[in-house]
Amino acid sequence: MxxxxxxxxxxxxxxxxxxxxxxxxxxxxxxxxxxxxxxxxxxxxxxxxxxxxxxxxxxxxxxxxxxxxxxxxxxxxxxxxxxxxxxxxxxxxxxxxxxxxxxxxxxxxxxxxxxxxxxxxxxxxxxxxxxxxxxxxxxxxxxxxxxxxxxxxxxxxxxxxxVRLEFIDEGATDLLPTGRVQDVLQIEGVGELPVSLIRTDEVSIFVRAADLGLNGREKPDAFNRDAKTLARLEMVRREGAVAMGLMSRARAEKPGASLPRLVWVAPPMSYKSVSGMDVPKDSIDVLARAMADGRMQRGFGTRSAISLAVAAAVPGSIVSQVARTLPGVATRIGHASGVQAAWATVVRKGSGWALERATVSRTxxxxxxxxxxxxxxxxxxxxx
Structure with missing residues (x-):
C-alpha cells in the first residue's frame, strides 16, 4: 500500500x-x-x-x-x-x-x-x-x-x-454594532430585556442572569435537559442577531440559523464547577454562562473570555455594571468549568468604543x- x-x-x-x-x-x-x-x-x-x-x-x-x-x-x-x-x-x-x-x-x-x-x-x-x-x-x-x-x-x-497571548487591534474594530452600549429586546413571554451587544472576534449578547430568571451558577448537564428554558434563550439569541443586523427576521425564524453567543452574567457567588471543584466567591469578578448551538457550553474559550473582558471594559455595558472589575485589571470569569482571566483595553472611537489590546494567559x-x-x-x- x-x-x-x-x-x-x-x-x-x-x-x-x-x-x-x-x-x-x-x-x-x-x-x-x-x-x-x-x-x-x-x-x-x-x-x-x-x-x-x-x-x-x-x-x-x-x-x-x-x-x-x-x-x-x-x-x-x-x-x-x-x-x-x-x-x-x-x-x-x-x-x-x-x-x-x-x-x-x-x-x-x-x-x-x-x-x-x-x-x-x-x-x-x-x-x-x-x-x-x-x-x-x-x-x-x-x-x-x-x-x-x-x-x-x-x-x-x-x-x-x-503562555501570554496578546490580541492587538489598535482601535480598528467598532465594538458596538448598534452604536449603543445597551439595547432593549422585545422577547415573547419575557417582555423587555436589556442587553449589551458586543462584536469582537466573537459576536456576543450579554444579559443579566436575573433578567432571564437564572442565577449564573447553572451546570450544563442539567441545564441542557430543560427544553423550555433552552427554547426561551434561543428566542433571545434570534432577536439579538436581528438587532445586530446579522440576519433578517425571516432567516432568524428558520431552525439551524447561525446565531451569536448568548452570555448571562451575575455578581460573584461561590459555586461548584462541573468537576466538583469549589470556586470561592473572592476568586472571581463575575459569574458567566454561555449558550451556543442551542446548548449551554461547559466553559469559556479564548474568544469568549476576551469578548466578556471587552464588555466589562466598556462603561455602561451590562457586564461593566455587574462585574467586580477595575480598569487595567484582569476580569476573572467564573464559568461552568472553573475560572478564566482576561484583560482588555478599549478606546473611544467616535461616539463608540474600539478594542486596543486584549490579553489571556493559557498553556x-x-x-x-x-x-x-x-x-x-x-x-x-x-x-x-
Whole structure:
C-alpha cells in the first residue's frame, strides 16, 4: 500500500488539541491539501468517531493548524486553523483557532521559524482570517520552549508554563454594532430585556442572569435537559442577531440559523464547577454562562473570555455594571468549568468604543511529533 509520510506535531493549546503542520510540508494546491488533511484526521467518518485518523471526534479535537513564515515585515509567522468536520468532507478555514492560537508561538519556535531567545521569546503572529495581530510571549530555557510550570488552567488536568497571548487591534474594530452600549429586546413571554451587544472576534449578547430568571451558577448537564428554558434563550439569541443586523427576521425564524453567543452574567457567588471543584466567591469578578448551538457550553474559550473582558471594559455595558472589575485589571470569569482571566483595553472611537489590546494567559504543550501516514492507494485518497 502506498503511504505518504508528512511531518506533523500533535499539540494541545488551552483545552483544545490539533495537528500542526509547517506549510512547506503540504501541497500548495488548496484542494489537494484539504483532501490530505481530511484523511489525516479520519474524516469523513459516518460513525462520527474518526477512528482511522488523528481526530478526537469532538469539536475541540478535530482541528488542523498550518503555520508559515510571514511575508509581512511586522510579523514572524502566520497561521490558519481549519475546523475539520467529523462526518463530512469539509474543512472550515474561517475558524479562529480559539484555544489553539496559544500553541502557535511555541510551535513556531520549535520548528525554527522563530529564533529562540533566552527568557521570553515574543512571537509576532498574523492570522489572515479574521485579519488580526497576535503576540505570544513564550518562556524559553537553554534554547528550548519551556513547557513545565506552575500555571494552572481550568479544564486542563496538569500545570504547565504560562503562555501570554496578546490580541492587538489598535482601535480598528467598532465594538458596538448598534452604536449603543445597551439595547432593549422585545422577547415573547419575557417582555423587555436589556442587553449589551458586543462584536469582537466573537459576536456576543450579554444579559443579566436575573433578567432571564437564572442565577449564573447553572451546570450544563442539567441545564441542557430543560427544553423550555433552552427554547426561551434561543428566542433571545434570534432577536439579538436581528438587532445586530446579522440576519433578517425571516432567516432568524428558520431552525439551524447561525446565531451569536448568548452570555448571562451575575455578581460573584461561590459555586461548584462541573468537576466538583469549589470556586470561592473572592476568586472571581463575575459569574458567566454561555449558550451556543442551542446548548449551554461547559466553559469559556479564548474568544469568549476576551469578548466578556471587552464588555466589562466598556462603561455602561451590562457586564461593566455587574462585574467586580477595575480598569487595567484582569476580569476573572467564573464559568461552568472553573475560572478564566482576561484583560482588555478599549478606546473611544467616535461616539463608540474600539478594542486596543486584549490579553489571556493559557498553556500549550507538544504531545507528539513525527510523521502522519496518509494512505494513497486506489479509493483511499482520490487524486494521489
Amino acid at each position: 502506498a503511504v505518504l509520510k508528512i511531518p506533523a506535531v500533535y499539540m494541545r493549546g488551552g483545552t483544545s488539541k490539533g495537528v500542526f503542520f509547517n506549510a512547506r510540508d503540504l501541497p500548495r494546491d488548496p484542494e489537494l491539501r484539504d483532501r490530505i488533511l481530511l484523511r489525516v484526521l479520519g474524516s469523513p467518518d459516518p460513525y462520527s468517531r474518526q477512528a482511522d485518523g488523528m481526530g478526537g471526534a469532538s469539536h475541540s479535537t478535530s482541528k488542523v493548524v498550518v503555520v508559515d513564515a510571514s511575508a509581512r515585515d511586522d510579523c514572524d509567522v502566520e497561521y490558519r486553523c481549519g475546523q475539520v468536520a467529523i462526518d463530512r468532507p469539509l474543512i472550515d478555514w474561517t475558524a479562529s483557532g480559539d484555544s489553539l492560537a496559544v500553541a502557535v508561538g511555541p510551535y513556531a519556535i520549535q520548528q525554527g521559524l522563530v529564533a529562540a531567545r533566552e527568557g521570553t521569546t515574543v512571537v509576532r503572529i498574523w492570522q489572515p482570517h479574521p485579519g488580526r495581530f497576535l503576540e505570544a510571549h513564550v518562556e524559553v530555557r537553554n534554547g528550548e520552549v519551556l513547557e513545565d510550570g506552575l500555571f494552572t488552567e481550568d479544564g486542563v488536568p496538569f500545570p504547565a508554563a504560562e 500549550a504543550r507538544c504531545l507528539m511529533s513525527g510523521w502522519v501516514h496518509v494512505p494513497t492507494g486506489p479509493g483511499r485518497l482520490c487524486g494521489l
